[in-house]
Amino acid sequence: MATITAPNPSPTSKPIAKLEDATVRFCGDSGDGMQLAGTQFTNTSALAGNDVATFPDFPAEIRAPRGTKAGVSGFQVHFSSNDIYTPGDTVDALVAMNPAALTTNLEDLRAGGVLLINKDAFDKKGLEQAGYKTNPIEDGSLSKYKMHAVEMTKLNRLAVEGLGLSQKESDLCRNFFAMGLVFWLYDRSLEPTLRFITAKFGKKPEIAEANTRALKAGYHYGETVEAINTQYQVAPAKLTPGKYRNIMGNTALAYGLLTAARQSNKRLFLGAYPITPASDILHELSNHKNFDVLTFQAEDEIAAVTSTVGASFAGEMAVTASSGPGIALKAEAMGLAVMTELPMLVINVQRGGPSTGLPTKTEQADLFQAMYGRNGECPMPVLAASSPADCFFAVQEAWRIAVRFMTPVILLTDGYIANGSEPWRIPELSELPKIEITHPTEPNNGDAFLPYARNERLARPWAVPGTPGLMHRIGGLEKQDGTGNVSYDPLNHEHMVRTRAKKVALVADDIPLQKLDGKESGDLLVVSWGGTYGACATAVHKMQNAGKSVSHCHLRYLNPLPKNLGQILKSFKKILVPELNMGQLRTILRAEYLIDAAGHNKIQGKPFSVGEIVDKIESLLKS
Amino acid sequence: MSIDTALPVLKPTDFASDQDVRWCPGCGDYSILAQMKKVLPTLGVPREKTVFISGIGCSSRFPYYMNTYGMHSIHGRAPAVATGLKTVRPDLQVWVITGDGDGLSIGGNHLMHAIRRNLDLNIILFNNRIYGLTKGQYSPTSPLGQKTKSTPMGVIDNPLHPLSIAIGCEATFVARSIDTNINHLGDVLKRAAEHPGTSFIEVYQNCNVFNDGAWDYAKDRDTKADTTLELQHGKPLIFGKNREKGIRLNGMNPEVVELGKGISEDDLLFHDERSPEPSLAYLLSRMRYEDGFPEPIGVFRCVDAPQYDRLINEQVEEATKKRGRGDLEALFNSGETWTVN
Numbered sequence: 001m002a003t004i005t006a007p008n009p010s011p012t013s014k015p016i017a018k019l020e021d022a023t024v025r026f027c028g029d030s031g032d033g034m035q036l037a038g039t040q041f042t043n044t045s046a047l048a049g050n051d052v053a054t055f056p057d058f059p060a061e062i063r064a065p066r067g068t069k070a071g072v073s074g075f076q077v078h079f080s081s082n083d084i085y086t087p088g089d090t091v092d093a094l095v096a097m098n099p100a101a102l103t104t105n106l107e108d109l110r111a112g113g114v115l116l117i118n119k120d121a122f123d124k125k126g127l128e129q130a131g132y133k134t135n136p137i138e139d140g141s142l143s144k145y146k147m148h149a150v151e152m153t154k155l156n157r158l159a160v161e162g163l164g165l166s167q168k169e170s171d172l173c174r175n176f177f178a179m180g181l182v183f184w185l186y187d188r189s190l191e192p193t194l195r196f197i198t199a200k201f202g203k204k205p206e207i208a209e210a211n212t213r214a215l216k217a218g219y220h221y222g223e224t225v226e227a228i229n230t231q232y233q234v235a236p237a238k239l240t241p242g243k244y245r246n247i248m249g250n251t252a253l254a255y256g257l258l259t260a261a262r263q264s265n266k267r268l269f270l271g272a273y274p275i276t277p278a279s280d281i282l283h284e285l286s287n288h289k290n291f292d293v294l295t296f297q298a299e300d301e302i303a304a305v306t307s308t309v310g311a312s313f314a315g316e317m318a319v320t321a322s323s324g325p326g327i328a329l330k331a332e333a334m335g336l337a338v339m340t341e342l343p344m345l346v347i348n349v350q351r352g353g354p355s356t357g358l359p360t361k362t363e364q365a366d367l368f369q370a371m372y373g374r375n376g377e378c379p380m381p382v383l384a385a386s387s388p389a390d391c392f393f394a395v396q397e398a399w400r401i402a403v404r405f406m407t408p409v410i411l412l413t414d415g416y417i418a419n420g421s422e423p424w425r426i427p428e429l430s431e432l433p434k435i436e437i438t439h440p441t442e443p444n445n446g447d448a449f450l451p452y453a454r455n456e457r458l459a460r461p462w463a464v465p466g467t468p469g470l471m472h473r474i475g476g477l478e479k480q481d482g483t484g485n486v487s488y489d490p491l492n493h494e495h496m497v498r499t500r501a502k503k504v505a506l507v508a509d510d511i512p513l514q515k516l517d518g519k520e521s522g523d524l525l526v527v528s529w530g531g532t533y534g535a536c537a538t539a540v541h542k543m544q545n546a547g548k549s550v551s552h553c554h555l556r557y558l559n560p561l562p563k564n565l566g567q568i569l570k571s572f573k574k575i576l577v578p579e580l581n582m583g584q585l586r587t588i589l590r591a592e593y594l595i596d597a598a599g600h601n602k603i604q605g606k607p608f609s610v611g612e613i614v615d616k617i618e619s620l621l622k623s
Numbered sequence: 624m625s626i627d628t629a630l631p632v633l634k635p636t637d638f639a640s641d642q643d644v645r646w647c648p649g650c651g652d653y654s655i656l657a658q659m660k661k662v663l664p665t666l667g668v669p670r671e672k673t674v675f676i677s678g679i680g681c682s683s684r685f686p687y688y689m690n691t692y693g694m695h696s697i698h699g700r701a702p703a704v705a706t707g708l709k710t711v712r713p714d715l716q717v718w719v720i721t722g723d724g725d726g727l728s729i730g731g732n733h734l735m736h737a738i739r740r741n742l743d744l745n746i747i748l749f750n751n752r753i754y755g756l757t758k759g760q761y762s763p764t765s766p767l768g769q770k771t772k773s774t775p776m777g778v779i780d781n782p783l784h785p786l787s788i789a790i791g792c793e794a795t796f797v798a799r800s801i802d803t804n805i806n807h808l809g810d811v812l813k814r815a816a817e818h819p820g821t822s823f824i825e826v827y828q829n830c831n832v833f834n835d836g837a838w839d840y841a842k843d844r845d846t847k848a849d850t851t852l853e854l855q856h857g858k859p860l861i862f863g864k865n866r867e868k869g870i871r872l873n874g875m876n877p878e879v880v881e882l883g884k885g886i887s888e889d890d891l892l893f894h895d896e897r898s899p900e901p902s903l904a905y906l907l908s909r910m911r912y913e914d915g916f917p918e919p920i921g922v923f924r925c926v927d928a929p930q931y932d933r934l935i936n937e938q939v940e941e942a943t944k945k946r947g948r949g950d951l952e953a954l955f956n957s958g959e960t961w962t963v964n
C-alpha cells in the first residue's frame with residue numbers, strides 16, 4: 001500500500017468545515033457498546049491518516065444497574081492532522097446514549113459543540129435515574145450546544161426490522177447506528193467497520209446484516225436530515241513516513257516483552273494474577289504461546305512473583321505484571337530477587353489507590369512504592385513508560401538493564417496509557433536492540449565457582465541449574481560476597497548493602513543522558529514522568545509557541561536518575577513537576593538535588609488536561 | 624560442555640556441600656538429611672540436575688547442606704518458586720523442603736495449588752508440630768491443649784493434618800515416614816522421587832529443643848508396633864508387636880480388631896495405593912493415635928495424573944505446530960495498518 005486510502009467520496013451536498021483536529025466522545029450505559037464504537041472510530045481515523053489518541057473510561061462495576069450514573073462508560077478519541085499527544089481536553093462532539101451519560105459527561109463538551117442524543121432514552125425513568133427534574137432536551141438547558149435529539153432506538157429498530165431479531169438483539173445494534181451518524185459527521189469511510197463486522201459476526205449472518213444496516217442507517221440519517229447541516233473533515237497528519245498501526249499500551253507492552261525475549265534468545269515466563277488494569281498483559285501473552293511463552297496464572301500475586309524468581313533462577317526471561325495492590329503483595333519476594341541478584345521484571349500498571357482505590361482509573365501514586373516499598377536497603381532500577389507505544393520500547397530497555405546488571409527492574413505504566421491507544425510506527429526487526437546474555441559454563445575461581453563474583457558493573461554470573469560443576473545455593477539470607485555463603489559478619493553486611501546500592505547506581509553509566517525539549521536554560525522547566533508526557537509536552541509546546549522561556553524534560557529513568565539531571569535542573573529559574581499524585585517525584589528531586597520545585601498535583605483518577613498545565617505554567621511565570 | 628558417556632557413580636558424600644550443618648545437636652533434621660544423601664546417588668540423576676527449594680524455618684536450611692543447585696527462598700513460598708522453576712525446566716529434579724508452619728500456615732495457599740497442579744515436584748514437609756526457628760510457638764499441627772511460648776494456657780485452635788490436606792487437594796502421591804526410621808524413610812524418599820507428578824511426604828521430625836518427644840509414641844521401641852502401621856500395597860492393614868491386630872471397615876468407619884477369634888486377614892481392609900478414589904487414603908490419613916488408632920506410615924496414595932509442567936510446555940508445542948513459530952514482524956503487522964509516505 002503506497003498512499004493513505006482516501007475517505008469515501010460522500011454524496012452529500014451539505015457544507016464541509018475543515019478542521020485541524022477534533023475530539024469525539026461516545027458515552028452511554030456500559031451495555032451500550034461505547035468502547036466498541038470508540039475503537040472503531042479510532043481505527044477508522046487512524047486509517048484515514050490522522051494522528052489519534054484515545055481515552056477509554058469505564059466503570060469498575062461490570063454490570064452496574066442499567067441507566068444509572070454508576071454504569072456510564074465512555075470512550076474519547078482525539079484525531080488530528082498534526083502530531084498529538086493527548087486525547088484532548090474538551091470534547092467537540094458528544095454522543096450521549098442516555099440521560100445518565102449526558103449528565104456525567106456534559107461538562108466536558110465545549111460551548112457550540114455537537115451533541116448527539118438518543119432521544120428515546122429520555123423517558124421518565126431514565127430522567128429520574130440521572131437526577132433530571134425536567135427533560136433537558138425540552139427545557140432549553142442545552143441551548144449553547146448544537147444539539148440533535150435523534151430517536152436512535154426507534155430508527156435502529158426500523159433499520160433491522162425483518163431480520164427476525166428479538167427486540168433486545170435489535171437494540172444491541174444501536175451503537176452501530178450512533179457510529180454511522182458520527183462517521184457521516186466527520187466524513188469517515190465505513191469500509192473498515194464493515195470489514196470488522198464481517199470478521200467478527202461472519203458466523204452469524206443475521207447479526208452481521210443487522211449491524212451493517214444499523215451503521216448505514218445512521219450514516220444516511222446524517223446525510224438526509226436537514227437539522228444536521230454541517231459536515232467536518234480532519235485532513236491526514238504528517239507523521240514520520242512508515243507503516244503504522246494503532247496500538248494500546250498493554251498490547252505494546254506485551255509485544256515489547258515478546259520482542260525482548262526473542263532479542264535475548266530466551267523463552268518468556270509470565271507469572272501473573274488477574275488485576276485491573278494489568279490483566280490484558282496476561283491475556284495478550286497467553287495468546288502467543290507460539291512465541292515460546294509460558295504464562296502462569298498463579299494462585300495469588302505472591303505466587304506470581306515467587307514463580308517468577310524461580311523461572312529467573314532457571315535462566316529464562318521472567319516477568320510478573322500487576323497493579324498497586326498486587327505489587328504490595330510482591331514486596332517481600334522483590335527483596336528476595338534483590339538479594340539473590342536475579343534478573344526479572346516487575347511491571348506495575350498503576351491505578352488509583354490506596355488499597356483497592358479506583359481500579360479502573362489512572363494515577364501515578366506508586367512511585368514511592370517502587371522506590372522504597374520494601375524492607376531493608378533494597379534498591380531496584382525503576383523505569384516508566386510515557387505513552388501507549390512507548391510501553392513497547394520501555395519494557396525492552398528494562399529487560400536490557402535487568403540482565404546487564406543482574407537485578408530485578410520495575411517498570412511503571414498506568415491505566416491511562418495501558419488502555420489508551422495511539423498510532424505506532426511498526427519497527428523493522430533490524431531497528432530493535434539485541435540483548436546479549438551469557439551464562440557461565442566453567443568455574444570462575446580455579447576449580448571452584450563463586451556465584452557472587454562480580455564484573456565491572458558489579459553484576460554476578462547467571463549460572464543456570466543443569467550446568468555441571470557450577471552447583472550453588474542462593475537465598476534471602478545475607479551473602480558473603482564472592483562465595484554467596486550465608487554470612488552474619490557485620491562488615492560484610494555493610495559491604496553487601498553498599499555493593500547492591502552501587503550496582504544500581506552504576507546503571508546511570510549505562511543509560512542515555514537526559515534530553516531536553518526546548519532551550520537548555522530559562523525561566524521554567526517542566527519535569528514529568530510516565531503517562532503525563534502527552535499533556536506536559538503539549539502544554540510546553542503551546543508556551544514555547546507563545547514565545548515563553550519554558551523547557552520540558554520527561555524522565556524515563558527514575559532510579560537511578562540520569563547523570564546530567566542535576567545540571568539541567570540548576571539551569572532554570574523555576575521548576576514545575578506536574579504529577580497525578582501528591583508530589584512524589586518532586587519530593588525525590590528536592591531530596592536528591594536540594595533544589596526547590598513547585599508541583600501541580602491532581603488526584604482525581606483522571607489524566608491531566610493540557611489547559612490546566614498551561615494555566616499552572618502561566619501562573620508560575622507571572623509570580 | 625562435554626558429553627559424558629557414563630554417569631559417574633556418586634556417593635552420599637558427593638551430595639554434601641562444604642557448609643557446616645547448623646541444626647541443634649540431636650535434631651531430627653540431621654537424619655532426614657542423611658537419608659536424602661543416601662537416596663540421591665541411587666536415582667541416577669546428576670547433581671547439577673537436582674534442585675532443592677525451601678522456604679524459611681529450621682527445616683528450610685536444608686538446601687545449604689546439599690551440593691546441588693538450591694534456593695532458600697522466603698517463608699511459605701517454596702512451592703511457588705519451584706513451580707516457576709519446574710515450569711520452564713521440566714528436565715530438572717526439583718525437591719521442595721518445608722515445615723509445618725512454612726507449608727501449612729503462611730504457605731498453605733501455595734502448597735494447596737502446587738499439589739492440585741501436580742507438577743513433578745517432591746515436597747517434604749518436616750512436621751515437628753512447632754515453630755522451631757522462631758523458638759517455640761505453636762504451629763498448625765500442634766495438638767489441642769499444648770502449652771507453648773505463645774499458648775501458655777494451651778492451644779485452642781484445631782490442628783491440621785498434612786496428609787488430609789494433601790489428599791483433599793487431589794495429591795497423586797502421598798506418604799508418611801519418621802525421621803529415625805531410616806530405612807523406611809529412605810524407601811519413601813526414593814518412591815517419591817520416582818513418582819511423576821507431585822509427591823507429598825510428611826516426615827515426623829523431632830525438635831528436641833522446643834517440642835522434644837512430640838512423636839515418641841510413634842518412635843518408641845516398645846510402643847511403635849502398636850501406634851504405627853506400615854502400609855503395603857495390596858496387603859491387609861495389620862499391626863501390633865505380634866501382628867495380632869488389624870483395621871477393618873465397619874460401614875464408613877475404620878475399627879481396630881484382634882485377629883483370630885473369628886476374624887481373619889480377609890476381613891481386614893486391604894491397602895490399595897493405586898485406587899483412583901481417594902476416600903480410603905483420606906480415611907487412613909485420619910487415623911490418629913489419640914483416637915486409639917495406629918498411625919499409618921508408608922505410601923498412602925500413588926496414582927497417575929497429568930502434570931502441569933508437561934501440559935504447559937505441550938501447549939507451547941501445540942501452538943507452535945498449529946501457528947508456526949511466532950513471527951514478530953507478522954505480529955506487529957497484524958490488524959489494520961496504513962502507510963505514511
Ligand SMILES: Cc1ncc(C[n+]2csc(CCOP(=O)(O)OP(=O)(O)O)c2C)c(N)n1
Pocket residue numbers: 679680681682683698721722723724725726749751753754755756757762
Ligand atoms: C514473612 C515472615 N514472617 C515470619 C517469619 C518468621 N518465621 C521464620 S520461620 C517461622 C516458622 C517456621 O516454622 P516451621 O515451618 O514449622 O519450621 P521449623 O523451624 O519448625 O522447621 C517463622 C514464623 C519470616 N521469616 N518471614
Ligand code: SF4
Pocket residue numbers: 645646647649650651652681682751755756829830831832833
Ligand atoms: S530448634 Fe528444633 S527444629 Fe530447629 S534445629 Fe533445633 S532442634 Fe531442630
Ligand SMILES: [Mg+2]
Pocket residue numbers: 680722723724749750751752753754755762
Ligand atoms: Mg515446625
